[in-house]
Amino acid sequence: xxxxxxxxxxxxxxxxxxxxxxxxxxxxxxxxxxxxxxxxxxxxxxxxxxxxxxxxxxxxxxxxxxxxxxxxxxxxxxxxxxxxxxxxxxxxxxxxxxxxxxxxxxxxxxxxxxxxxxxxxxxxxxxxxxxxxxxxxxxxxxxxxxxxxxxxxxxxxxxxxxxxxxxxxxxxxxxxxxxxxxxxxxxxxxxxxxxxxxxxxxxxxxxxxxxxxxxxxxxxxxxxxxxxxxxxxxxxxxxxxxxxxxxxxxxxxxxxxxxxxxxxxxxxxxxxxxxxxxxxxxxxxxxxx
Amino acid sequence: xxxxxxxxxxxxxxxxxxxxxxxxxxxxxxxxxxxxxxxxxxxxxxxxxxxxxxxxxxxxxxxxxxxxxxxxxxxxxxxxxxxxxxxxxxxxxxxxxxxxxxxxxxxxxxxxxxxxxxxxxxxxxxxxxxxxxxxxxxxxxxxxxxxxxxxxxxxxxxxxxxxxxxxxxxxxxxxxxxxxxxxxxxxxxxxxxxxxxxxxxxxxxxxxxxxxxxxxxxxxxxxxxxxxxxxxxxxxxxxxxxxxxxxxxxxx
Numbered sequence: 001x002x003x004x005x006x007x008x009x010x011x012x013x014x015x016x017x018x019x020x021x022x023x024x025x026x027x028x029x030x031x032x033x034x035x036x037x038x039x040x041x042x043x044x045x046x047x048x049x050x051x052x053x054x055x056x057x058x059x060x061x062x063x064x065x066x067x068x069x070x071x072x073x074x075x076x077x078x079x080x081x082x083x084x085x086x087x088x089x090x091x092x093x094x095x096x097x098x099x100x101x102x103x104x105x106x107x108x109x110x111x112x113x114x115x116x117x118x119x120x121x122x123x124x125x126x127x128x129x130x131x132x133x134x135x136x137x138x139x140x141x142x143x144x145x146x147x148x149x150x151x152x153x154x155x156x157x158x159x160x161x162x163x164x165x166x167x168x169x170x171x172x173x174x175x176x177x178x179x180x181x182x183x184x185x186x187x188x189x190x191x192x193x194x195x196x197x198x199x200x201x202x203x204x205x206x207x208x209x210x211x212x213x214x215x216x217x218x219x220x221x222x223x224x225x226x227x228x229x230x231x232x233x234x235x236x237x238x239x240x241x242x243x244x245x246x247x248x249x250x251x252x253x254x255x256x257x258x259x260x261x262x263x264x265x266x267x268x269x270x271x272x273x274x275x276x277x278x279x280x281x282x283x284x285x286x287x288x289x
Numbered sequence: 290x291x292x293x294x295x296x297x298x299x300x301x302x303x304x305x306x307x308x309x310x311x312x313x314x315x316x317x318x319x320x321x322x323x324x325x326x327x328x329x330x331x332x333x334x335x336x337x338x339x340x341x342x343x344x345x346x347x348x349x350x351x352x353x354x355x356x357x358x359x360x361x362x363x364x365x366x367x368x369x370x371x372x373x374x375x376x377x378x379x380x381x382x383x384x385x386x387x388x389x390x391x392x393x394x395x396x397x398x399x400x401x402x403x404x405x406x407x408x409x410x411x412x413x414x415x416x417x418x419x420x421x422x423x424x425x426x427x428x429x430x431x432x433x434x435x436x437x438x439x440x441x442x443x444x445x446x447x448x449x450x451x452x453x454x455x456x457x458x459x460x461x462x463x464x465x466x467x468x469x470x471x472x473x474x475x476x477x478x479x480x481x482x483x484x485x486x487x488x489x490x491x492x493x494x495x496x497x498x499x500x501x502x503x504x505x506x507x508x509x510x511x512x513x514x515x516x517x518x519x520x521x522x523x524x525x526x527x528x529x530x531x532x533x534x535x536x537x538x539x540x541x
Contacts, residue, residue, distance in 0.1 A: 164409070171395050171406050178393035181356070182458060183381030183410035 005136040007257045013142040013211065015249025016149030021204045021222050022229040022241040023156060024197030030173040030236030031193045034086060034096050038104030039201055040223030045077050046070035046202025047214040048111045051121050063124045063210070070206035071199045077107070078198020082191055090190075104219070112216035120213040123206070145207050152200065153242055160238065169193060173236060221265055225252075228272040234282030243283065247271070307334050309462050309493045310355060314363035317350050317517075324350040326517040327363065332462070337484070337494040339504035341538070342514035348497040349390055351514070352466040355495070356380065356387040367462065382410050384461030390470065390497075392451040396440030400431050403439050403450055407457030416459065423490075424453040427483045445476030452480070456487065463487065464495045469503050481506070501538040505529060513538075 021043065028036045047070065052058050054066030061069075081103065089095045112118060127140040160166035172179040172189045179186055201219075208218065229248050233240025248268045255267045275282070310332040317325040325347045332338045340348050354361045357377045365372040367385050395403050404424060408417045425432035428449040434442065439450055448468055455463055469477050477500075484507050488494065498504040504511060505525045513521040513534065521531065528534045 167398075167402060167406060168409060170398065171409075174395040174397055175393045177358075177389060177391070178395055180358070180377055181381070181387045181389060181393060182407050182454065183378050184406075185376075185378050 006138075007253060009136075009138055009142050010257075011250045011253035013145045014253055015246040016146050017204045017207055017211075018222065018225055018229060018249050019242045019245035020149050020152050020200045022226045022233070022245050023153065023238055024200040025223075025226040026230040026233070026236055026238065026241045027169070027193050028197050029230065031169055032086070032090060032190045033093065034090070034100070035093070035227075036197075037097060037101035037223065038081060038107065039100075039197070039226060040219030040221075041104035041107035042074045042078055042198045042201035043205035043208070043219035043222055044108050044111055044214075044216060046074040046205030047121075047123075047209040047218060048115050048205075048216075049073035049202070050123050050206040050209060051116060051214060054123050055121065056124075063126045066123055067126060067203065067206045071202040074202025074205065075195050075199040078194045078201070079191060081198075082194040086194075087187060087190065104223075108216055108219060116214070116216055118216065120215045121209070122213050123209050125210045139211075141207075141211055145211065148203070148207070152203070156196075156238065165189075165192065224265065225268050228268045231272055231282055232275055234284035237282065237284040240282055240284035308332070308366075309334055309336075309368060310495065311366045312351075312355060312363070313365075315351070315354060315365060316362035317347075317354055317359055324517050325354065325361070328514070328517070328519055330512055330519070332493060332495055335488065335491065335493055336509045337488060337496060337507055339508035339511045340495065340497045340514055341499070341501050341504050341511055342497075344499065346514040347517040348499075348514055349466055350517075352387065352389070352464050352495070352497060356385065356464060378410070381458060384459060385464070386455045386458040386460035386462070387464045388451050388455040388466065388468065390466040392447050394439040394447060394450055394454070397438055399436045399438055400442075400450060401435045403454050404431070404457050407454035408459070411457075411459055417457070420457055420459065423486075424456050427456075427486055428453055428479065430479075445472050445479070448472060448476070448480065449483075452483065456492075460492050462493045462495065466497050467499060468496070469498065469500045477503070501534070 021039070025036060025039050028034050050066035050070035053069040054061045054063045085099060085103065086096065089099065125141045127144045129140045130137050131140055131143065160170055168179065168184045169189055169192065171182070171184055172186050176186055204222070205219065208214070208222070225248055229244035230241055232247060233242070233244030248271065251267045251271060252264065255263045308331060310330070312328055312330040315325050315328040316323070328351060330338070330340070340351060342348055350359065353359045355365050355367070355372060357372050357375065357380055361373065367380065368383060370383070372380065395406065404421060405417065408420065411417060430446055431449055431453055434446065439447060442450065452465070452468060468480055472480065481503065496504060496507065505528065508525055510524055511522065511528055512519050513528070521528065521534065523531070
């Protein structure tokens, strides 16, 4: 059945994007203890930057340059956020929560006022076209998203478990004082985490725009989903984020395809509530890798 | 940074009796509570100085302070550097290594990863491998559990791991905060036997203890801390003969 296959492909592609969004969100929480509510705005920033760079009515550069530009812009904004704001209030979780929420809100509205207004926008796909495999026609962009996300997830896994800096990231997430006594500069590690997480959010923003369309408020929905995903997978767990992303992505795609598209975002919240009641520590608990 | 340079200069400096750590009139407060009231302490090259005292005397506060974790009044000099104006990474880089009472291990990492992260500030891979061997010789239990997660180990094994991790950082001054707390006598013996080989590496040690007997057995000099003040100092021989110490800390 072709339509079922297409639903599955869409679910995989969307889940892959949720996964790289959720990994960034969970890394920042795991390492710095920060629930970064501006994470959604970084998705918007990536999308808006790619619009400025590669939409034909703007600079009209190749979409691949738009993808790289969106990633870099989001990473730079994330680094500025950490260095300019977050590091000064790191020990005050409530202040941080409110501050990142307001800054995210502000960034998205700034995009609306100064860049794209309230209308949706689009960028060309890096890989336009279709491929037919075993009688099922797939959009090349879905394949691209799946492959790129898989590479990023695998690279993140190798980075944190095999490299010295990656292990230092895990170390800070497990014991800040332990990290300090072995000479790890937590500030530097936090900055690296913010760069990485923001870059991932930026990439996700560009790819979401390529797959669907972009809008100034496009980061809000993925932020809520990312929050659900990391709770589902266990806050601070990379493996949990990936599994959580696929559970949420599939549930969401199947519900909107077969029941009603008005249920978008709803099933994720139902899952979240059930899980918080049944297994509040998440599927994988508080394991940092 | 090079371990060779440091160990080499250690021998030379022992002869000249140079000072590794010098605390002068150190005061620390937590809000309105004063934890340290003008503590003076000196630790010379190759010495094991023990700071003893009851729970709440300020021993951990002193360790946190000399390692740059707390703001303080007075002066703490490590190898002539003022701790208050030196970053913690710099202190670790210069060989002041802190083994905390809480241990602060990386719970979800295995023994070997914990140990190797202890050498985070060291780039000399040969040194790291060699020191890893030294730690495994010192605590064979760790070598039997290289792939076990730190948090699933017993308290005694965790303590060995914490000391081992500190040794991986090529200490010049090792600050050991209550390493024997809550340990079974068998483990206490393992820790006890590790002290001499550590000192033979040219490491100076600041050891805080509630276990006065343990401190008496190992220290070159001792300071008794009560209510944030040093009330007695002396060699173990002098303190063993002290009536107050005998009655209060050695059970008469």
